[in-house]
Amino acid sequence: MNEMTTTELGATTLPADGPLNLSRRGFLGAAAGALILGVNLPAGRARAQAAVPAIVPGTRVSAFLEIRPDSTVLFRSAFIEGGQGIFTAMAQIVGEELDVDPTHFVIECAPPGPDYLLTGGGRFTGGSMSVRMSYDAMRKLGASGRHMLLQAAATQLNVPISELTTEPGRVVHAASGQARPYGEIAEAAAALPVPTDVVLRKISDFRWIGKSVPRLDVRDKSTGKINYSIDQKVDGMLLAAVQHSPRLGGEPGALANEAEVKAMPGVHSIHRLPGAVAVLADSWWRARRAVETLQVTWSEPAAGTAHAMPADFSSEAHMEKLKAISEEGVAFETVGDAAAALGSAATVIEATYDAPYLVHGQLEPPSALVRWNEDGTLEMWIPNQAPDMFQGDAAKVAGIAPEKVIVHSQILGGFFGRHFLYPASNPYPQAILLSKAAGRPVKLIWSREEEFLRDTLRPMAAARFRAGLDASGLPVALSAVTIGEGPVGRLFGRQPDKVDGSTVEGIAGKVYAIPNRRVGQFHVDDPAMIGFWRSVGHSMNDFFYETFFDEMADAGKQDPFELRLSLLAESPRHRTLLQAVVDLSWGWKRGPFTADDGTVRARGIAMASPFATEVATIAEVSLRDGEIVVHDVWVAIDPGSIVNPAVIDSQVASAVALGLSSALLEQVVYVGGVPQARNYDGYPILPPERMPRVHVRIVESGAMPMGGIGEPGLPGVPPAVANAVAVLTGQRVRSLPMSKTVFKGLNG
Amino acid sequence: MELTINGSKHQVDIEADTPLLWVLRDELGMTGTKYGCGLAQCGACTVLVDGQATRSCVTPVESVAGTSIVTIEAIADDPVGQKVVEAWVSNQVPQCGYCQSGQVMAATALLKQSPQPTEEDIAGAMVNLCRCGTYNAIAAAVRQAAQA
Structure with missing residues (x-):
């Protein structure tokens, strides 16, 4: 753990009595019996506070913390829990400075509001950013709360604050043997101003940060007690199911059997929505059966409809189009003169790679529970990764002011990028309209089939590489062009003369010392709705690059591990990491070799630099009946510094599973403008029998800034597997998923 | 029809082919059992029927009348x-x-x-x-x- 920027002080050494640099704007009204405001901060109030220009996100103790009479802590997290362990991390970080055991925290997701804009001035849970963007602020927040409690205790005990210290959950006056549990002084503390300058605990004194604190929600998640969005209920609600236009942009026309469907059991009403029809009923099964019975005539999309899906769209044809493009595109990264160096190279190799569309496939289907209240507010219980953005969008749909939209952000049954604000891909706008029409609360659930139809996709892309090697087989030039469209440009606006970084990340920003490099991008509009998928551009670009790297090594007759090591001669952090993964796997052996069970195996290696974290990955594979078996995956990961090693192990294992699933199995295929798979039967995801052993080594280099954890374990997996497969079979996989390729080779 | 769930008897008035999953979730409010795919692909809806792991999303409720059903709630x-x-x-x-x-x-x-x-x-x-x-x-x- 490296030192952070804030001043440190020993845990038992307190600043001199009296105020630190106190600010009146930190002064807050207090709720009785609690360090802070009531549990349900109304959205209107939060929004009204936004008008006060002085609010600095992450500083107002009251917006985050409520110490309850029993000294447990209710904490409102700016970030949403979806399996990545962020609630536990927040309890560790805040608890460390507040001096409260993390297991005494109850965490909920904060409402929209200016206090929680901790992600670069905005608020979202994604980009593997939650801990690294809020770490300093949350430590200071906990320390501020602790200082307020110390001040309150000093007044009550009538002793100088300098004589006080804390133990977990209480203030202690050692000289007199007196103590005050936090819960008893929380109300008095809440009346005090929030200090703006606090001292932080010494890293060497950390008890919880950096430790494998058990996750707070594991027991409830093991006993079915967690309520996800899909499980929420309110009095008087109707259940809703929809049938979408098979192609985006189509609108419902005639309903041939409307009267018949209206008479089905439990049906309340039938509704036309933009691009969909809906049935409200007294149970979801009845609503679903009814809406799927509806015989709908869908219109052709009107001319000019944004992102209308063409009737002749074929993902295969689109991929052929991408791969046929020979343009150099707009340069994103240029080092030296790649064109000249390629011209004078002893050997030049070329290859074109591609990767398909993917769905998120999170196991919880999207849903939205919506209720219009008599006071004109709209309440929504929804899955989301960005509460303020959803609040703003819902307000537009509802035709009301944003402060009248109350967002209850739910724990996510998986997300992987699914629950950002995407046009036409979230159920809540439909639920708002249905609830308005029915005059009752509505819970809308998308069936898995409707989810597969309207999920945003990881875009497809192609990448074209050329490399030049010198006479000794070392790479002297590399030119790469990615072809397609990225989600950042799609969702936040693309400038034609600039490259959307999400299309080249993982090919640009590589750490190898190749003296002449050019990375470019050629934009082609993607006909599908595209979005963020765990590790975004890295999810495919690292496969493209790191697999081509092994092609360079092979062409130059270099060992791929040794070549990587030699090109990292000036980068000790990466050399250390590469050596760490080799050590973890008991030494580099590329193979093929015969394992103890008689199978012939090989290993592949890959590196990645996603989300400010560095990763090195090795995979060991064999073939069984022509199908790839991945036995072991070793991952060394260096995020600089860490909060919870057990959570990191879990997140890496999870990223390995998803990365392997994408490498081996997953692709969305469009024919005639419609996706061919509408459920897991047509879109297999990694099953338990194909899960490899996963071995993780965390390397804390102390590098700043701190890196992310949720996504970085993924990008190295597809290339490590592909590189191993190439050794084993002699077949170079350049197109994912690998299930498309028939492998012939050893034991095959 | 009468169902025995977690040792208690429940009367439900529902179409006989309704999947057990939706009887549990919508009729009885037992939402610990999850809907994932509706096709017996994922197993998020697994309950015990007479001790056997059973995918409730494709199990018609009429087929489990008279059995002992156990869910995650118990x-x-x-x-x-x-x-x-x-x-x-x-x-x-x-x-x-x-x-x-x-x-x-x-x-x-x-x-x-x-x-x-x-x-x-x-x-x-x-x-x-x-x-x-x-x-x-x-x-x-x-x-x-x-x-x-």
Whole structure:
């Protein structure tokens, strides 16, 4: 753990009595019996506070913390829990400075509001950013709360604050043997101003940060007690199911059997929505059966409809189009003169790679529970990764002011990028309209089939590489062009003369010392709705690059591990990491070799630099009946510094599973403008029998800034597997998923 | 029709072919059992029917009248289920948690039938999907529960 920027002080050494640099704007009204405001901060109030220009996100103790009479802590997290362990991390970080055991925290997701804009001035849970963007602020927040409690205790005990210290959950006056549990002084503390300058605990004194604190929600998640969005209920609600236009942009026309469907059991009403029809009923099964019975005539999309899906769209044809493009595109990264160096190279190799569309496939289907209240507010219980953005969008749909939209952000049954604000891909706008029409609360659930139809996709892309090697087989030039469209440009606006970084990340920003490099991008509009998928551009670009790297090594007759090591001669952090993964796997052996069970195996290696974290990955594979078996995956990961090693192990294992699933199995295929798979039967995801052993080594280099954890374990997996497969079979996989390729080779 | 769920009798008035999953969730308010795919692909909806792991999303309710149905809501009342839960906690199995009700039920059914399962038994019984990839932790927890 490296030192952070804030001043440190020993845990038992307190600043001199009296105020630190106190600010009146930190002064807050207090709720009785609690360090802070009531549990349900109304959205209107939060929004009204936004008008006060002085609010600095992450500083107002009251917006985050409520110490309850029993000294447990209710904490409102700016970030949403979806399996990545962020609630536990927040309890560790805040608890460390507040001096409260993390297991005494109850965490909920904060409402929209200016206090929680901790992600670069905005608020979202994604980009593997939650801990690294809020770490300093949350430590200071906990320390501020602790200082307020110390001040309150000093007044009550009538002793100088300098004589006080804390133990977990209480203030202690050692000289007199007196103590005050936090819960008893929380109300008095809440009346005090929030200090703006606090001292932080010494890293060497950390008890919880950096430790494998058990996750707070594991027991409830093991006993079915967690309520996800899909499980929420309110009095008087109707259940809703929809049938979408098979192609985006189509609108419902005639309903041939409307009267018949209206008479089905439990049906309340039938509704036309933009691009969909809906049935409200007294149970979801009845609503679903009814809406799927509806015989709908869908219109052709009107001319000019944004992102209308063409009737002749074929993902295969689109991929052929991408791969046929020979343009150099707009340069994103240029080092030296790649064109000249390629011209004078002893050997030049070329290859074109591609990767398909993917769905998120999170196991919880999207849903939205919506209720219009008599006071004109709209309440929504929804899955989301960005509460303020959803609040703003819902307000537009509802035709009301944003402060009248109350967002209850739910724990996510998986997300992987699914629950950002995407046009036409979230159920809540439909639920708002249905609830308005029915005059009752509505819970809308998308069936898995409707989810597969309207999920945003990881875009497809192609990448074209050329490399030049010198006479000794070392790479002297590399030119790469990615072809397609990225989600950042799609969702936040693309400038034609600039490259959307999400299309080249993982090919640009590589750490190898190749003296002449050019990375470019050629934009082609993607006909599908595209979005963020765990590790975004890295999810495919690292496969493209790191697999081509092994092609360079092979062409130059270099060992791929040794070549990587030699090109990292000036980068000790990466050399250390590469050596760490080799050590973890008991030494580099590329193979093929015969394992103890008689199978012939090989290993592949890959590196990645996603989300400010560095990763090195090795995979060991064999073939069984022509199908790839991945036995072991070793991952060394260096995020600089860490909060919870057990959570990191879990997140890496999870990223390995998803990365392997994408490498081996997953692709969305469009024919005639419609996706061919509408459920897991047509879109297999990694099953338990194909899960490899996963071995993780965390390397804390102390590098700043701190890196992310949720996504970085993924990008190295597809290339490590592909590189191993190439050794084993002699077949170079350049197109994912690998299930498309028939492998012939050893034991095959 | 009458259903016996977690030892209690429930009268439900519903179309006979309604999947058990939606009777549990919508009629009886027992939302611990999850909807994932509706096609018996993922196993998030797994419950015990007369001790057998059963995918409730494709089980017509009429077919389970007269049986004993156990859901995740009663897992702590079952000695084997309790061992499984403790192993799940000890191994920190869940991530997003959405599939874990079904995983715990599948593990409980396995250990009721095979208290000392082989690796093949575990692989054969623990086939539910987990998009978070908690498979190794699940297998470790099943082994631990068998030892407990």
